[in-house]
Amino acid sequence: MNEAVPGIEQLTLWRTVLDALGQLSSAWETVHSSVEQTGEPLEVPEEVAAALARAGTRGAEALSGVAEALAASSGGAAFADLADDQQRTRDGWQRATHGLTGDGQE
Numbered sequence: 001m002n003e004a005v006p007g008i009e010q011l012t013l014w015r016t017v018l019d020a021l022g023q024l025s026s027a028w029e030t031v032h033s034s035v036e037q038t039g040e041p042l043e044v045p046e047e048v049a050a051a052l053a054r055a056g057t058r059g060a061e062a063l064s065g066v067a068e069a070l071a072a073s074s075g076g077a078a079f080a081d082l083a084d085d086q087q088r089t090r091d092g093w094q095r096a097t098h099g100l101t102g103d104g105q106e
Contacts, residue, residue: 017066024059053097060086060093 006014035042044052067083070076
């Protein structure tokens with residue numbers, strides 16, 4: 001069985017996604033560490049909440065796409081249920097963001 005070898009352009013695109021997920025993970029770890037060090041509760045300031053909700057929605061959309069791509073890959077059957085779950089999570093982010101902002105920007 002000959003599987004298609006991804007081209008340089010496709011590998012570059014996936015590297016960009018991997019880098020972005022790494023940055024997100026690192027940023028969240030910084031927030032989490034700060035909360036642990038200070039003992040202060042994790043609170044989102046009102047002036048940041050809508051923008052964070054919109055960004056979270058975009059992140060959920062991206063993760064949904066990643067899960068779908070993994071599910072479609074050879075050997076990716078283990079990701080099929082995750083892709084469905086991630087789509088529901090994405091939909092939840094969209095509803096919650098719309099409820100918070102009321103502006104339909106998702």
